[in-house]
Amino acid sequence: MPTYQLTINSNKVTVEADPDTPLLWILRDHLGLTGTKYSCGVGICGSCTVHYNGNAVRACSFPIANVEEGEILTIEGISEKNSTALRAAWKALDVPQCGYCHSGQIMSATALLAKNPKPSKAEINTAMSGNICRCGTYSRIQRAIELAANNLDG
Amino acid sequence: MKKELDRRTFIKLTGTASGALLVGTHIWSCKDEKLPAEQYEFSPLIKIDSEGWITLIAKNPEIGQGIKTSLPMILAEELGADWNKVKVEQADFDEKYEEQWAGGSFAIILNWDLMRTAAAKARQVLIEVASKRLNKPINELIARNSRIEHPQSGEGIPFAELLQEASKLSAPEEVEFKSVDSYEIIGKKTPQVDMDELLNGKAIFGLDVQVPDMCYATVLKNPVHNGGVGKFDGAAARSVSGVLDVVELNNQEYGGRLIGPNSPNFVNGIAVIANNTWAAFKAAKLLNVKWDNSTSRRENTEQIFQRFHQQLADTTIERSDGNTERAIRNATTTFEAIYELPFLAHVPMEPMNCTVDFRTDHCEVWAPTQNPKALEEGLIRLFKLSPEQITIHLPRIGGAFGRRYYVDYAMDAAILSKKMGRPVKLCWTREEDIKHDWYRPASVHKMVAGLDGEGKVTAWKHVLANASRKTSLGREGNPAGTEIDEYEFPAGFVPNLQLEYGHVLSDVPLGQWRAVGHSATAFSALCFLDELAVLNQADPIAYFLDFLGEPRMVPVVDDYEYDASRLIAVVEKVRDNSNWGSSLPKGWGRGFAASKHSGSFVAEVVTVAVDTNEKIRVVSVDAVVDCGIVVNPSGAAAQVEGGILEGLCAALYGEITIKDGVSEQSNFNDYRWMRMEESPEIKVEFIANELPPRGLGEPPLPPAAPALANAIFAATGRRIRKLPINKPALP
Ligand code: FES
Ligand code: FES
Numbered sequence: 001m002p003t004y005q006l007t008i009n010s011n012k013v014t015v016e017a018d019p020d021t022p023l024l025w026i027l028r029d030h031l032g033l034t035g036t037k038y039s040c041g042v043g044i045c046g047s048c049t050v051h052y053n054g055n056a057v058r059a060c061s062f063p064i065a066n067v068e069e070g071e072i073l074t075i076e077g078i079s080e081k082n083s084t085a086l087r088a089a090w091k092a093l094d095v096p097q098c099g100y101c102h103s104g105q106i107m108s109a110t111a112l113l114a115k116n117p118k119p120s121k122a123e124i125n126t127a128m129s130g131n132i133c134r135c136g137t138y139s140r141i142q143r144a145i146e147l148a149a150n151n152l153d154g
Numbered sequence: 155m156k157k158e159l160d161r162r163t164f165i166k167l168t169g170t171a172s173g174a175l176l177v178g179t180h181i182w183s184c185k186d187e188k189l190p191a192e193q194y195e196f197s198p199l200i201k202i203d204s205e206g207w208i209t210l211i212a213k214n215p216e217i218g219q220g221i222k223t224s225l226p227m228i229l230a231e232e233l234g235a236d237w238n239k240v241k242v243e244q245a246d247f248d249e250k251y252e253e254q255w256a257g258g259s260f261a262i263i264l265n266w267d268l269m270r271t272a273a274a275k276a277r278q279v280l281i282e283v284a285s286k287r288l289n290k291p292i293n294e295l296i297a298r299n300s301r302i303e304h305p306q307s308g309e310g311i312p313f314a315e316l317l318q319e320a321s322k323l324s325a326p327e328e329v330e331f332k333s334v335d336s337y338e339i340i341g342k343k344t345p346q347v348d349m350d351e352l353l354n355g356k357a358i359f360g361l362d363v364q365v366p367d368m369c370y371a372t373v374l375k376n377p378v379h380n381g382g383v384g385k386f387d388g389a390a391a392r393s394v395s396g397v398l399d400v401v402e403l404n405n406q407e408y409g410g411r412l413i414g415p416n417s418p419n420f421v422n423g424i425a426v427i428a429n430n431t432w433a434a435f436k437a438a439k440l441l442n443v444k445w446d447n448s449t450s451r452r453e454n455t456e457q458i459f460q461r462f463h464q465q466l467a468d469t470t471i472e473r474s475d476g477n478t479e480r481a482i483r484n485a486t487t488t489f490e491a492i493y494e495l496p497f498l499a500h501v502p503m504e505p506m507n508c509t510v511d512f513r514t515d516h517c518e519v520w521a522p523t524q525n526p527k528a529l530e531e532g533l534i535r536l537f538k539l540s541p542e543q544i545t546i547h548l549p550r551i552g553g554a555f556g557r558r559y560y561v562d563y564a565m566d567a568a569i570l571s572k573k574m575g576r577p578v579k580l581c582w583t584r585e586e587d588i589k590h591d592w593y594r595p596a597s598v599h600k601m602v603a604g605l606d607g608e609g610k611v612t613a614w615k616h617v618l619a620n621a622s623r624k625t626s627l628g629r630e631g632n633p634a635g636t637e638i639d640e641y642e643f644p645a646g647f648v649p650n651l652q653l654e655y656g657h658v659l660s661d662v663p664l665g666q667w668r669a670v671g672h673s674a675t676a677f678s679a680l681c682f683l684d685e686l687a688v689l690n691q692a693d694p695i696a697y698f699l700d701f702l703g704e705p706r707m708v709p710v711v712d713d714y715e716y717d718a719s720r721l722i723a724v725v726e727k728v729r730d731n732s733n734w735g736s737s738l739p740k741g742w743g744r745g746f747a748a749s750k751h752s753g754s755f756v757a758e759v760v761t762v763a764v765d766t767n768e769k770i771r772v773v774s775v776d777a778v779v780d781c782g783i784v785v786n787p788s789g790a791a792a793q794v795e796g797g798i799l800e801g802l803c804a805a806l807y808g809e810i811t812i813k814d815g816v817s818e819q820s821n822f823n824d825y826r827w828m829r830m831e832e833s834p835e836i837k838v839e840f841i842a843n844e845l846p847p848r849g850l851g852e853p854p855l856p857p858a859a860p861a862l863a864n865a866i867f868a869a870t871g872r873r874i875r876k877l878p879i880n881k882p883a884l885p
Contacts, residue, residue: 001395018395018433025432029370034362035355037552039503040584041435044822047503075355087353094345094788097796098218099352100359100503100552125831132822134503134553135218136799137792138833 004064008033009077019065024048026064027074035075035103039132046131049104049111050074056111058130075103081152082113089148097135105131109145118149166195166321194317196276198250199229199269206300206314208233209241212347213251214261215524216244217554218796219851220789221261223347225269227785231339232273232332234297235313242347247526247546256524257559257666262785262847263753274329282323283316298338334783334844343788348550360522360549361581363509368577369398371570372434375423375590376445378452378815380411380661383422384445391426391440396433400441401425401573403566408536412628413565417528418663419536420565421590427574431581438583451661452815455596458621458660459494462598465619465656466492473640476650478604481613485604491685493601493678494876497810498594498667499587499825504552506563506582512537512571517544519568522551524558532561533568555800556666560592585820592665593810595623595637599678604650609690611701614648616679619656623664637671643679643749646708646715647701662812668800669852672751676856677805677863677877680747684864685873694864695729695746721750723841724757724778731839732759732776741765742773743869747857752849754781755841758798760834760861764869770879772802772834772862777854779838782845794838794854801858803828809878 003016008031015030027033027050036059039047043061050059051073086109089095096102105128112119112127119127124145133141191203201209210229216222226242229235245251253264277297284302285292288309295302303310351357376384388400405411405419413419424441428434482488509520517539523529526546533544551558567580582590597620604613616638624635636655645651667673687697705719725748728734734744741764748757761773775798784790807826811818819825863874 017430020436021430021432025430028362029430029432032364033355034358034364037359037504038361038431038581039505039552040822042584042821042823045503090353091345091349094343094349094792096218096346096349096352097220097792098503098551098553099346099348099357100218102352103355106353122831128830132503132827132829134501134827135792136796136828136833138799138828138830139795139836140792142830 004067006067006072007070008072009074015064017064019063021064022060023050023062023064023067023072024059027059033074033076037100037103039100044130046104046108047101049107049131051078051107051111054111054114056108075107078107078110082148083110085148085152086110086113086144089144089151092147093140093144095137095140095144097137101131101133105133105141109141112145113149113152117152119145192317194321196279197272199272200233200276202313202317204314204317206312207239207241208235208300208313209243211245211251212242213245213254214265215256215526215548215551217256217524217551217558219256219261219793220346220786221256223344224262224785224789225265226347227339227344228266228269229273231337232270233277234300236300237339237344239300244548247530247548254526256554257556263849266846270331271329274331275325278326278329279320279323280313280316283319284311287311287316340783340785341787344786345788358549359504359552360509360520361504361507361552363520363549363579365509365511365520365577365579368509368579369427369429369574370431370434371425371427371567371578371580372431372438373403373423373425373566373580373582373586374438374441374443375421375586376447377589378445378447378450379663379812380450381422381815382446382449384443386424386441386443388441390442391437394428394433394437394440396429397426397437398429399427399574400437401427401570403569408565408569413532413535415629416627417532418560418562418592418627420562420569425566425570427570427578435583447815450815453661453812454814455811458596458662458812459598461658462596462619465658466598466600466617469617469619469654469656470636471652472636472638472655473645473651473653475645475648478613478615478650478652481650482602482604482615485612486607487605488602489605489686489689490600490602491682491875493599493681495597495674495677496808496877497596497662497812498804498808499591499810499819500555500557500667501588501822501825501827502553502555502557505584505587507580508564508567509577509579510564510567510571511577512568515543517568518547519545519564520547520549521561521564522549522558523561523564524554525561528559529561529564532565536565537568537572555668556670557591559666584822588820588825589817590663592623592663594667594673595620595664597637597674599674601678601682603682603686605686605690609692611648611686613650614644615652615654616642616675617654617656618675619658621658621660621662621664623666625657625659626662626664638675639671641710641714642675644701646710647703661815668797669751669855672749672852672856676747676749677860680749680857680860681863681874684745684860684867688867693735695725695734698746698748699725716750720755720780721748724748724755724780727839727841728757728759728776728778731778731837732761734759739763741869743865743867745861745863745865745868747860747864749853749856751853751856754779754848754850754853756853756857758857758861760858760865762862762865762869764866770806770866772832774835774837775858777836777838778841779850779854780841780843781850781853782843782847784840785847787840790840790850791838793850795836797852797854798836798858799828799833801855802834802862805859805862805877806880807878
């Protein structure tokens with residue numbers, strides 16, 4: 001079985017896995033990083049969102065063989081100012097219900113603010129449209145992103 | 155005032171708290187853990203240590219309804235605890251906790267007195283000790299901020315300093331609850347106790363459980379409903395690297411399709427066990443199976459609905475007030491409409507999973523379940539275990555909505571762990587989740603009304619035909635398992651009322667969905683009332699209020715009545731909040747619906763915009779709720795927002811269709827859920843009162859779909875009598 005060198009949350013790790021193994025299962029089963037969630041497995045719900053070189057990607061549809069040189073960040077590893085502001089806003093508005101989708105929601109929102117520090121409502125909707133929340137926390141997520149953006153601005 | 159007979163000394167010294175600090179989930183970590191603190195247990199639910207930290211046990215499964223926060227809030231309130239020095243620990247399943255399940259919006263209803271009694275006892279003992287110490291009469295002392303205080307003199311003693319002496323006292327004979335107007339924790343917006351862990355990926359959901367030496371598994375179930383096992387060739391699956399075993403799951407070897415009233419057994423299929431989830435998923439796709447489907451009816455949706463329609467003519471009367479047939483014959487006007495509702499799936503975000511470590515004499519389970527009791531019963535039945543041989547841990551759950559009331563997936567995992575002789579984490583794929591759900595029953599409703607010369611309803615008939623979830627789940631003693639019960643609205647409001655049920659047998663697996671049967675009956679009744687209003691050229695809210703009549707106690711059945719004024723109040727309030735009647739842009743419309751469920755009253759106004767391409771956009775929803783005392787306004791509003799969104803999603807898109815015995819949908823591409831850009835603004839207001847708190851998980855859902863359908867009528871003049879709305883196009 002081939003081995004792969006990865007940089008995850010600034011740590012260098014080596015894993016042995018089949019080339020088609022999605023990054024999601026490398027994180028969860030091989031490395032015990034269970035913050036990244038499985039829900040649809042086919043790239044349409046956003047629960048498994050991680051950052052790959054700063055871009056939000058769906059880990060369930062990202063085979064390890066395609067993870068070349070690059071930095072992977074997961075919910076356990078993000079700590080820059082955008083994610084801090086977003087978490088504070090999430091807490092202030094008591095956003096999660098079951099909470100299962102929110103690792104992915106926060107990863108998508110962090111990637112959004114990195115590219116667009118002052119997103120409009122429409123831009124928030126577009127950036128977040130790949131993340132399903134079954135419990136119905138959408139309007140709180142929208143408000144939390146706006147709140148975080150405002151706080152970062154001020 | 156509640157009589158309490160137990161006079162034993164009820165406070166136990168449980169050892170040092172530093173040990174306790176290592177288990178469970180902490181909201182605030184104790185910074186100063188150098189000195190081991192002594193910890194006293196006041197009840198299984200309350201522990202206080204000599205450093206002032208209070209540990210409260212969250213006993214019910216947390217499925218996203220916020221119960222892990224709200225039940226401890228009730229304890230903390232009644233105890234007089236400082237919420238900032240409270241730690242919350244999730245309990246395992248244990249008989250001693252009573253009522254340890256999630257479903258039917260019952261958790262707060264059933265635990266309100268239980269929580270308050272446990273905490274009031276502890277508070278009273280602490281007050282008793284403080285009274286002696288301060289030399290003040292008991293009735294002048296109060297508990298606040300984890301102290302017993304004497305407001306007149308300003309003196310006080312922290313709980314921590316009273317523990318040792320308190321532990322020598324016996325439980326108070328009677329408890330007196332705090333008055334509602336002195337509440338400081340209940341009624342305050344409080345973020346979930348697991349908030350930090352939810353935001354940094356550390357919260358442990360069922361699927362995140364890790365046990366040493368565990369392996370991973372998935373299943374491929376016979377896609378045909380009520381199908382048998384098959385002949386399979388597992389060679390290709392076994393050749394996938396990492397695969398450990400391929401195992402047949404045959405429920406005939408374990409009690410058959412059902413394992414008790416309301417308890418479906420696991421579904422026939424094949425499991426793959428591997429070193430990691432991905433290997434199991436990949437191998438399951440390579441299974442070559444020839445299923446034995448001789449037991450299945452191989453149904454199709456069209457055919458099922460045809461049978462429902464036919465069955466409308468052959469029913470049992472479930473309730474009859476006055477003489478409905480005669481009143482309809484004598485009515486000035488009669489009106490009739492038929493509504494059709496589809497099968498619906500639950501699709502919780504976290505797919506079905508369970509981790510089991512089944513050793514020869516003990517079975518340890520980490521189960522995302524709403525119903526740990528059913529899980530225990532299932533293990534006892536399937537494996538002839540005694541309760542002492544079973545440990546059930548309750549991790550957080552990524553949504554349940556009724557799906558996790560059934561423990562079929564946990565039975566899968568137990569069988570596999572027993573077979574492997576080591577811990578197994580079973581994870582179903584999303585596809586298996588959707589194809590092997592216990593669906594909300596589809597149904598057909600024939601509504602008939604008789605009206606007098608003034609347009610007032612004098613007779614009401616609701617005839618429901620479907621395949622019953624009760625029969626599907628083998629509920630004992632009620633073979634035809636009616637899906638319309640005698641409590642159904644508008645029982646008590648119309649002099650001549652008849653409720654009828656026509657039962658059809660089917661293989662489609664059926665179960666509880668949010669608000670259970672009310673999700674369908676309320677749609678029919680509340681759309682029908684809107685139609686009657688329009689027929690009478692009346693304003694729908696005015697017509698509805700007229701229909702309810704005077705504020706009074708409404709006798710629903712012999713031993714049950716409710717206060718119509720509470721329903722009237724939420725309706726009037728939502729009318730005002732939504733600017734009902736004010737003008738809207740062209741193509742827009744407002745719709746209204748209101749109902750009572752689980753003791754709570756909810757009224758909703760939905761505003762929609764329908765563009766020239768018939769694309770429907772839900773613009774906003776106004777909701778007014780009377781659920782009695784609101785324990786946590788933040789979590790409560792979340793339940794209302796979630797229930798409304800679920801009702802709207804299902805009405806717009808939700809549908810499971812069956813072809814040749816197989817559910818056709820399989821993932822979020824064909825079982826659609828609303829995305830952020832589609833989600834409306836939802837404004838929620840609670841009626842403030844001091845009545846005991848009632849259910850909130852379900853009550854906001856039933857009015858959402860009829861309010862939406864009524865809004866579409868207001869916008870377009872077209873009536874929705876069949877759900878989902880968006881398929882294929884507007885009628
Ligand atoms: S699990 Fe990856 S997008 Fe759904
Ligand atoms: S909070 Fe439950 S899925 Fe989003």
